[in-house]
Amino acid sequence: MPIKKRDFIAGAAATLLMAASIGTASAQMELKILAPAAPGGGWDGTARAMQQVLTATGIGKSVQVNNIPGAGGAIGLAQFVNTAKGDPNQIMVNGFVMVGSLITNKSPVNLGMVTPIARITAEAEVIVVPATSPIKDAKDLVAAMKADLAKVTFAGGSAGGVDHILAGLLAGTVGLDGSKVNYVPFSGGGEALAAMLSGRVTAGISGWGEFEGQIKAGKLRAIALATPDRLKDNPTPTLKEQGINLELINWRSVMAAPGITADQKKAISDVIDKMVKSKEWKEVLVQRGWDDAYLPEPAFGEFLKTEQVRVEAVLKSVGLVK
Amino acid sequence: MSQSTSAPKGRDKPAIVVGFLMLALAGILWADAVSLGSVVAYGIGPAVVPKIIAAGLVLLGLLSILSGFRSAGTEPEEADFGPVGILVIGFLVLTAMIGFGGGFVPAMAVLFAITSFAFGRRAVLVDLAIGVVLSTLIYLLFSKLLTLSLPQGPLERLLG
Amino acid sequence: MESFYALMSGFTVAMTAANLLYASVGVLLGTAVGVLPGIGPAVTVALLLPITFKLDPSGSLIMFAGIYYGAMYGGSTTSILINTPGESASMATALQGNLMAKSGRAGPALATSAIGSFIAGFIATAGIAFLAPWMVKFAVQFGPEDYFALMVVAFITVSATFGDSPLKGLISLFCGLAFGLIGIDKLTGQSRLTFGLPELLDGVEVTTLAVGLFAIGEAMFVVSRHRVAEEVMQMTGSLWMSKEDWKRSWKPWLRGTMYGFPIGALPAGGAEIPTFLSYSTEKRLSKHPEEWDTIGAIEGVAGPEAANNASVAGTLVPLLSLGLPTSATAAIMLAGFQQFGLNPGPLLFAEKPDLVWGLIASLFIANAMLVVLNLPLVGIWVKLLKIPTPWLYAGILMFAAMGSIATKGSIAELLMLLGFGIIGFLMRRYDYPVAPMVVGLILGPMAESQFRRALQISIGDPLVLVQSPIAATLLGVAFLALIAPYVAGGLNKFKANED
Structure with missing residues (x-):
């Protein structure tokens, strides 16, 4: 069984392409991207992927990534609000999780204080059960929850995060008490998976990518996606198809500094627009398994407001916020 | 660093001070745990473990104070x-x-x-x-x- | 046997002159960055990953493996030389390793850690190649109550770091447990002991506490006695391991590997627990107990270092066969693999065996390159200790501060570092052991989360903690480990009375 170099090459071809296209520049912009997370996390990954694409395509000149981790992004946001004011060359990466963490951490700064630019990527949320589970679809799950809410244990990511919020929304949508949902936060997908495969918990909630391999290998059954529509080449039905009126995606977005002019906002929006439409960005999306969820202004600002209202309500219902 | 010169009064002052510090730390933990007051639907809440640790600190603090009064202790070396x-x-x-x-x-x-x-x-x-x-x-x-x-x-x- | 041939063909592709060069560049870069405290292997690999993109795919995979091993080893170098553990899993290495360095045996300490890492890495990589599918079946059976039982076993080991006063050791441990409470509660998202400061929401970073207590605290302690007792790092004996050192090292290497690999393969096993278990085992089995509190025992370096490296290789088991990263480093490696077109998951071994074997061959090569490159470097590292004391400690403080500035960049973090430094100084002055505090900070939050998770899943039924066979076995082991010293002590007394 010889190693096929072709396989290796296919994997890294995208990167090489990127390197080749350096220097096709037009209106270049110097940018500083703030990732309000430690190097290595999701927001950092997004910021560094943007840096990669912006420099490779020549859309941006000297793009710098700056990490300010802490408190689910609240510390980075506070710093951004305070020091980047009026600076048209600074942007910040953030996402759905920050909406919740700002509320639970009682942050003095909020997303209304920065200038929204666009939603760029998203990851689909999926509800899974072990392959051996008697639960076959979302209706079975809801029926089990209605029978005994305490006994239906959900494994997922951190408390107050997107998985937890989906569990709370699900209970609320079908008319159950969100604060009685037995949601068990795990530190990682491995632990959550073990809890499911060993039959300790009833169901799991996570991003699609996390358990994709297990679903394809037939160890977990994907019973519902929380996306508005089905994913491409994916037979998993949505919650809506199964009569549960609930949509939730784990999105990431770009924000600009507070107090910039309309022209400056447009300049940044144009840069992001060019970036998400580049072939290099599309390749990054495929490599990382991110879905394109590009939503520019002014629609994004409206979207953000409704998300804030919804998240605050569900955090109250699950008892995380009084 | 155990070149000991026994203290004149037959007390180990550092141990007594440390004991009181532990009691103070236990107090902080307890006060914070009480202020949490969250309702947890299943299992045990976030206040239980801090209370257990606070109880342990109280015990250790008292033991340290006691040992401080009982033993002479060792005077630490001269330091700048x-x-x-x-x-x-x-x-x-x-x-x-x-x-x-x-x-x-x-x-x-x-x-x-x-x-x-x-x-x-x-x-x-x-x-x-x-x-x-x-x-x-x-x-x-x-x-x-x-x-x-x-x-x-x-x-x-x-x-x- | 098929696996074996597949591995061999993996080697033939990976072993080109260019690839060996990439492996060595990777190892050097990884070591250079990995020695910076606070910049652990995860961050090192994350930051150096883009460099590997510029190479051809098989070369970049090998360079990536080199960076990874280099970064792992870099952390132990600073632990031994300047008592500054770069990551939580290097703490156990710092305990005996730095004592050895101070008594002039930095060379053997560095050598045993490099060779031990190599051997552990070698065995564990072979383990991935041949045992992964079987191990992962066992690993996913581990539930919260089993992890809790494992933590109980680990807590017993902490007494190995107590020194001569159990009371002082327990005080140090409980302070660590109290520090571990600071921040957001993992299960309910509530903030504990943060006093309204957002900087405290993420809790106390283990490296901040360890670097503060160990490095800064010690610098203060040394300077306080600088004029009273001139303390100079001595340079005695050989740079290289003696025959005796080899004899004392090989068993700890193997035992450390036996702890590290299986525990590392558990989704929530981590690298810290095996290092603690190894440290306490070696201390109990040591034929030279007098060295542990004085000049440093080589077993206490050899075992934990091997355990650390083996556990990190162990994390590749769930990563490759489940597609799930179980540590920060593994998460970065996953991102790296995906760049190379390698999508880990349950189907990986079946669908793309050539890629897997190529990767495993790369890991073997990078691991070997690490030891080849680092053994000659031992001499240079040791010479660093010869620079005049003022510059040495000034450099140590720079190093200590740098890690916090680079990854957090916050004033609060620097002040915490200083605060822990002062605590570390006072603890040294009044003879309190500092290691139990770090152990408490590491184990406390893990044990609490698993305990509460188990009870939440069982809806409050405490019997869950002993019902699983794994948990019951581990708790039995913990009980035996707890009473063993007393039983043994009683027997000895008994024998002594008889004589």
Whole structure:
């Protein structure tokens, strides 16, 4: 069984392409991207992927990534609000999780204080059960929850995060008490998976990518996606198809500094627009398994407001916020 | 460091002080745990483990106080607190320089010079120069190779 | 046997002159960055990953493996030389390793850690190649109550770091447990002991506490006695391991590997627990107990270092066969693999065996390159200790501060570092052991989360904690480990009375 170099090459071809296209520049912009997370996390990954694409395509000149981790992004946001004011060359990466963490951490700064630019990527949320589970679809799950809410244990990511919020929304949508949902936060997908495969918990909630391999290998059954529509080449039905009126995606977005002019906002929006439409960005999306969820202004600002209202309500219902 | 000269009153003062500190720490833990007051639907809430640790601290605190009154203890060796103070000041200067935008290189150089001063060297300018060279190298390693942005001051902006 | 041939063909592709060069560049870069405290292997690999993109795919995979091993080893170098553990799993290495360095045996300490890492890495990589599918079946059976039982076993080991006063050791441990409470509660998202400061929401970073207590605290302690008792790092004996050192090292290497690999393969096993278990085992089995509190025992370096490296290789088991990263480093590696077109998951071994074997061959090569490159470097590292004391400690303080500035960049973090430094100084002055505090900070939050998770899943039924066979076995082991010293002590007394 010889190693096929072709396989290796296919994997890294995208990167090489990127390197080749350096220097096709037009209106270049110097940018500083703030990732309000430690190097290595999701927001950092997004910021560094943007840096990669912006420099490779020549859309941006000297793009710098700056990490300010802490408190689910609240510390980075506070710093951004305070020091980047009026600076048209600074942007910040953030996402759905920050909406919740700002509320639970009682942050003095909020997303209304920065200038929204666009939603760029998203990851689909999926509800899974072990392959051996008697639960076959979302209706079975809801029926089990209605029978005994305490006994239906959900494994997922951190408390107050997107998985937890989906569990709370699900209970609320079908008319159950969100604060009685037995949601068990795990530190990682491995632990959550073990809890499911060993039959300790009833169901799991996570991003699609996390358990994709297990679903394809037939160890977990994907019973519902929380996306508005089905994913491409994916037979998993949505919650809506199964009569549960609930949509939730784990999105990431770009924000600009507070107090910039309309022209400056447009300049940044144009840069992001060019970036998400580049072939290099599309390749990054495929490599990382991110879905394109590009939503520019002014629609994004409206979207953000409704998300804030919804998240605050569900955090109250699950008892995380009084 | 056990060159002991037994204390005249037959008390181990540090053990007594540590004991009271443990009681105070236990008090802080308990007060915080009580203020949580969250309703948890299943299992045990966030206040239980802090209370257990606080109870352990109370027990250890009392034992420490008791042992302090019972045993003579050992007097620690003679020490120079002056240089320790200088070290602390050096670190605070570093923190202040980083906080007020003095930049990484000067802040590190000052820390280097003050620390070696505390250890008895008096060639402050030479040490400052060494500190500048070292921290510039580190700065370049971080910013160029690792693309990690360290705090920038006027000097760092020149380095690019 | 098929696996074996597949591995061999993996080697033939990976072993080109260019690839060996990439492996060595990777190892050097990884070591250079990995020695910076606070910049652990995860961050090192994350930051250096883009460099590997510029190479051809098989070369970049090998360079990536080199960076990874280099970064792992870099952390132990600073632990031994300047008592500054770069990551939580290097703490156990710092305990005996730095004592050895101070008594002039930095060379053998560095050598045993490099060779031990190599051997552990070698065995564990072979383990991935041949045992992964079987191990992962066992690993996913581990539930919260089993992890809790494992933590109980680990807590017993902490007494190995107590020194001569159990009361002082327990006080140190409980302070660590109290620090571990600071921040957001993992299960309910509530903030504990943060006093309204957002900087405290993420809790106390283990490296901040360890670097503060170990490195800064010690610098203060040394300077306080600088004029009273001139303390110089001595340079005695050989740079290289003696025959005796080899004899004392090989068993700890193997035992450390036996702890590290299986525990590392557990989704929530981590690298810290095996290092603690190894440290306490070696201390109990040591034929030279007098060295542990004085000049440093080589077993206490050899075992934990091997355990650390083996556990990190162990994390590749769930990563490759489940597609799930179980540590920060593994998460970064996953991102790296995906760049190379390698999508880990349950189907990986079946669908793309050539890629897997190529990767495993790369890991073997990078691991070997690490030891080849680092053994000659031992001499240079040791010379660093010869620089005059003022510069040495000034450099140590710079190093200590740098990690916090680079990854957090916050004033609060620097002040915490200083605060822990002062605590470390006072603890040294009044003879309190500092290691139990770090152990408490590491184990406390893990044990609490698993305990509460188990009870939440069982809806409050405490019997769940002993019902699983794994948990019951581990708790039995913990009980035996707890009473063993007393039983053994009683027997000895008994024998002594008889004589």
